[in-house]
Amino acid sequence: MKSGSSWMKRGLVLAVGTICLAFAINMSAQVQTETATLPAGKASKEVQVERGEVVLVQGNDLIVKMEDGSIRHFPNVPESARVTVDGKQLGIHDLKPGMKLQRTITTTSTPQTIKTVKTVTGKVWNVMPPNSVTLTLEDGNNQTFKIPKNQKFNVNGQMVDAFGLRKGMIINATKIVEEPEIVVTQQKNVTGTMPTPAAEKKVAAAPPPPPPPADVAILIVMTEPSPPPATPAKLPKTASNLPLVGLLGLLCLSASLGVKFLRANLGL
Secondary structure: HHHHHHHHHHHHHHHHHHHHHHHHHHHHHHEEEEEEEEEOOOEEEEEEEEEEEEEEEOEEEEEEEEOOOOEEEEEOOOOOOOOEOOOEEEEEEHOOOOOOEEEEEEEEEEEEEEEEEEEEEEEEEEEEEEEEEEEOOOOOOEEEOOOOOOOEEEEEEEOOOOHHHHOOOOOEEEEEEEEEEEEEEEEEEEEEEOOOOHHHHHHHHOOOOOOOOOOOOOOOOOOOOOOOOOOOOOOOOOOOOHHHHHHHHHHHHHHHHHHHHHHHOOOO
């Protein structure tokens, strides 16, 4: 039962979605829309010129000293960028220190008007002035439209407002919307000149840029070996063996005298 109910719900959702899609396509087909772009005045141009001297080219990075003394860094200059020098097209890798560059930026602002015209034709089925009107379109379907402020309707060649509409009237409504806009475009042109011999000598005589900082060494904890155990210091030899020999001789003499004394007293 649950499976059958689930399939019924899915089928119902699919059917409703199909009907809504068809209705949306049908409604969009009844309203005719035309869009046109019209000029709205003269275009204005603004020209900006920047000048500088190449200081360093490293890979696709360009460093330029501008005319006012400031230093500008242009990172990741694309390979397709070109500079016109003496009639030749040079890329980023062809630039040399000392070359003079000039970039001209031309900004063009063109005013124009986007005109959108929407038209609809149908028979009045119901009207609620001044807010909305429901029309029966050519395919027999009814569609409700919101009436814009001051909207006029063409009824048999006469222009009437929402209060002049009656059920059964064949009307033709046109809505015109004009939106001003300004289209801005930019054109960039870069030219250059080769460095003069004096500039080349100056660049050659200039000290080379400092090398990049060396990698910082990683600190490693070093364990120092333990010192060997200290050996006892030997005392200097300052005495001789003669006193010891004399002492032994004295002891032997004393023992001999003692033995003689005992023999004399005991009558041995």
